[in-house]
Amino acid sequence: MRYGKVAPWLFITPTILGLVFFRIGPIIAAFLASFTSWNVFSPPQWIGTSNYVELFNSGTFWMILRNTLVFSLMYVMGVMVCGLFLAILVNNRLRAITFFRGLYYLPVITSTVAIGVVWSWILSPRFGVLPNVLADLGVHNIPSFLGDSRYALLTLVMVYIWKMSGYHMILFLAGLQNIPEEYYEAAKIDGATRWQSLRHITLPLLSSTTFFIGIIALIQSLQSFDITMAMTEGGPNYASATLSFFTYINAFVHFRMGYASAMSFVLLIIVGVITFINFYARKYWVETVD
Amino acid sequence: MKRNLVIVLLATLLVASLSAFAMAEQITLRYFMWDPEFQQMEAELIRGFEAENPNIKVEMTALDPTNFWPRLAAMAAAGELPDVFSMSTGYIDTWARDGLLLNIQHLVDRDLNLDDYFYNVFAEDRFPNKDTSDMYAIPYAWVGSVLFYNKDMFDAAGLEYPNDDWTWDDFQNAAIALTIQSNPNRAPEQYGFWWYGRYSHVEPWVYANGGRILNENKTRIAIDDKAKEALQFLSDLTNVHGVSMAHRDMAGMRQQDLFPLQQAAMWVDGSWMIDHVRTVAGDSFRWGIAHVPKGPSLEPGEERSYYWPDSVGIAATTKHEDEAWAFVKYLIGANRPVETYMPGKVPIYKDIAYSEEWLQQDQQPGNMELILELGETPVRTTFNMGWSEWRGYASTGGAGMNGELDAVTNGQQTVEQAIENITRDGNAVLERYYPEP
Structure with missing residues (x-):
């Protein structure tokens, strides 16, 4: 059977239309909006690069940018280490292992708002389980994990890592199960310890999975929003806010669409640069079974 | 036979044109409010209004405040604002400046006996000057x-x-x-x-x-x-x-x-x-x-x-100014049942606010008249x-x-x-x- 020149285009037209109208179109519109003052209900006014000038002169923006980078770094490292640890833990043939796999995955599918509320209760300085147990054990001057600007971001990262580690566990598990068993058997015959097997077999052969997870985790970290909204609303005084949260606030609370669009483009550039570096560096550290 | 046909045709035309006339008179107002908890009571209020005004039908949408403002903003951007909607003191200046709200001062002056209302509270709905400018919304309650x-x-x-x-x-x-x-x-x-x-x-x-x-x-x-x-x-x-x-x-x-x-x-x-x-x-x-x-x-x-009010505004783009104002008057006036006010929210209409039903002296705190004193001061x-x-x-x-x-x-x-x-x-x-x- 032969297809004419038109048939392939007919098949990909819906995808192209979707891409143009729902992805590329809004991106171009947002880029243009970033050069305007636009509060949604009035026509946008062209103001050139004023939004970008205001952004880079804003102390709050730089603080939030720093928060974002700190958050991303800790989140990416956290979910990768925890995800890998859990994956190694559940990568065996114990009888109840599927139960444990499900258990570790449970936070991923649990409602974000529920997680936010429950963790807020656990950590609440006055009624929370954790501060009260610590106080009963004789620990004094327990900090307010969510109310103190020094700890709020760190606490949020921990909760995000707790929620998403199960997701990355599944990805790592898939990678682990692709590593041929013979390699470990050969290493064992050669007298390799468990650590040496992990260091010289597992980690190198997982590098393509690690690379993929790194990109996914980075994108997730830059989109962090829901738990932040449920637990701290970015506070105290933006101490736990990240760029995606701040973009939402400016767009849909203050109705500063132009300013928020400028912010989202800064975020886009950051994601682009980090992803490019990651792809460039890939050839130096990613190995495959072949 | 021919004569009968003409009569039937004429009768049909008459009925059709009368129906069309009646249809044309029927007006539908769109009303957005931000308190879904009171939706049912508000619906009863609307039924009362519709019974008194058979040519006006009110379509109500109730959204919680988190969804209310983004939705309303999007509707404003599209030029599709509802005829009547809840308005917050925090947003009224911006909305009035952007020409989204109808200036209702002439209607207030024409139709309301100001002694019936906590008039001081009206100040927050003026723009740009809170003491002297015109009103762009009107309170139905205040706190x-x-x-x-x-x-x-x-x-x-x-x-x-x-x-x-x-x-x-x-x-x-x-x-x-x-x-x-x-x-x-x-x-x-x-x-x-x-x-x-x-x-x-x-x-x-x-x-x-x-x-x-x-x-x-x-x-x-x-x-x-x-x-x-x-x-x-x-x-x-x-x-x-x-x-x-x-x-x-x-x-x-x-x-x-x-x-x-x-x-x-x-x-x-x-x-x-x-x-x-x-x-x-x-x-x-x-x-x-x-x-x-x-x-x-x-x-x-x-x-x-x-103190500050919860208000209702009329869209500047409404095609039914008189009907929308009639509805707003009904929303803020004597017809509104006291049950539609959350305890502690004061009705703007004094008779309701000073009523035993609102004061609820048999319930804690037992001295809600103290709140009413605030509304009589600047x-x-x-x-x-x-x-x-x-x-x-x-x-x-x-x-x-x-x-x-x-x-x-x-x-x-x-x-x-x-x-x-x-x-x-x-x-x-x-x-x-x-x-x-």
């Missing part, structure tokens, strides 16, 4: 700031209940006496008072001292000495006397739960919290409300109360364009002036530093909305 106090705790401490002669010293001494801390290594089991940077916690004290946070025309932050004195008084309650919790220590809790859960003996907030206290506390303790004590620097003639507020941004409200409640004052309660900065930051950052916001001429 004022009151001092909640726990009678059982006062009795246990052997203290007199708050009264109108209370000074700030009296208040402070009571708060100290009401704070109970049995283990010095732990937080007090009971605080005498609770405040943080929230507008309804702070502004009442500033105005009770005759102070100002904004300049005269409300276009710039200009915190005067009397306001500074009030902020210092509040700061000392937390940082010197330890009678109020630091903001960081209430993380994970709702601020409005501290008083009803008997964690604090006194609390200043909006009167709509009466409903919340009743719901959470039930009959677990006895409580009352009082006026916020007058400050030491308040001079005669400077008395201003802090008002002062901080609401202006950009208010939610510089003041810190809703999803940004931890930022702006709120956040700076929270940092004061946390002992992270002094009142002077907070005022410096509030003035600098707040004016940066206000310069966008009120550029220098």
